[in-house]
Amino acid sequence: MTEQQVRVRFAPSPTGPLHIGGVRTALYNYLFARKHGGQMILRIEDTDSHRFVPGAENYIIEAFQWLGIEFDEGVHIGGEYGPYRQSERREIYKKYVDVLLQSGKAYIAFDTPEELTAKREEIKNFQYDATTRNLMNNSLTLPKEEVERLIANGNNYVVRFLIEPGRDVIVNDLIRGEVVINSSVLDDKVLYKSVDELPTYHLANIVDDHLMKITHVIRGEEWLPSAPLHVLLYEAFGWADVAPSFAHLPLLLKPEGNGKLSKRDGDRLGFPVFPLEWTDPKSGDVSSGYRESGYLPEAVVNFLALLGWNPGTDEELMSMDRLIELFDLNRCNKSGAKFDYEKGRWFNHEYILHMDNASIAPQFIGLMSSEGVEVTTEQAITVIDLMKGRVNFIPELVPMCRFFFVAPVEYDGKTVKKRWKADSPTLMGELADFLEKMEDFSSENQEKEVGAWIAKNEYHLGNIMNAWRLSLVGEGKGPHMFDISAFIGKDETLRRMRRAIEVLPRKEA
């Protein structure tokens, strides 16, 4: 193949929210395009008027914006090869359908859906092809006048691709190598339907890819069986020498059990299968999204990139730029990957860990606010720094950080039983008095002075710290003790300690 500008496309059907498998396909297209300095196109394949779902197109666009997958041309930004919505390209397809009809590479068929269903019941393994097309109502069996009369009378018809049987069709796949299929097993696919004057996927896809100068078709494995048909279509149009290269990606499978990943698996196992939350316009059902679940887009991208591809080294944490640098279709796997959402959680954890505290702050502040706790940016940054290593998702910080801002009302029973000893009230009283006199209430100074105080009095470190933690947090967990007291300040620290002494049970020695 001669050197040419790389152009790839992602071409979803607006039938609902974008599935996570589709996101991965788009990501691979994007990585490939960027890697080769090429263009990435978003085309909407809405040739099935029955399955159109309002809002789906906007959802798709918003999802890619969130994920950081950018397009160079597309339905939302235009470009010189538009329109990018197939329903707006009717005239174009009609023209190419006629080309096929005139050259005898396609024919008109009048069989109704009912007749076809009947045929399928009548003949085992019925397929509309060279062995059966002479039994059907089409322009090959009917006299020319009859065909013209039927059309003139407004009968619905379809245009079918005439497939010559008995030849091996070779699909050259960049991931799988040569795939050979005999044309005899292919059926005369419907390319166009008069009822809505729209082509089917196959015709529209080939025409658009050609007209939009697509060089590489990177799509899911579910398209592999129809790839020979597409090869034949390129041939029929005389475009074989400029046909794009194919790469069929392995599928994303259920985490457990068999089959491909579906929406139900997400509901059942508790992880999202869509990038953004989606509310079904008909049923009102809400499906959770990665964004709303607290995933960082960078983590989702990184995780998805490694499901079916790897750089050949042990490197796992990669930014989009790094992925672009390393991506290679030759390193894509052939076999389906079970969707390992546990690892997705880990990726998110790693990204939170490495993320700048200030960029997490706005989301954190918003989440706290909706819980009725107002937090300043400065406070948020401090608390996030202390706590982010403990969570996989940002929303998990909310219940965990509440005590920084709100004094405990109740105390965890188990911790009280274990950590609040007979001498705890006395010790806490002494510690409170000691802290009250402290000038420098920074974490570092507290640590130094309290440490010395404990040593001087020969107290048991754990006894002091655990009881103290219980009185400030209400539980036996949390970050470094002195960071907590320093954050909430001297007054609040003393207040919480004295309340604990008052409220918590006195125990016998």
Next chain:
RNA sequence: GGCCCAUUCGUCUAUCGGUUAGGACGCCAGGUUUUCAUCCUGGAAAGAGGAGUUCGACUCUCCUAUGGGCUACCA
């Protein structure tokens, strides 16, 4: 049923004829720590089965099994 694709630890994967079959997630055990986490160290854990080809196969070929996809006037 027919056609096509695939098959290395539980999972994601490395290996492109000669390796103690490597890494990561998860799991288990230690360690650090005032707590809970984090973190660190260590551990268990794999070539579907059978024939070939070869001095030598995880790696190449074939068969079987298993899994997956497609088989619409859906994409």
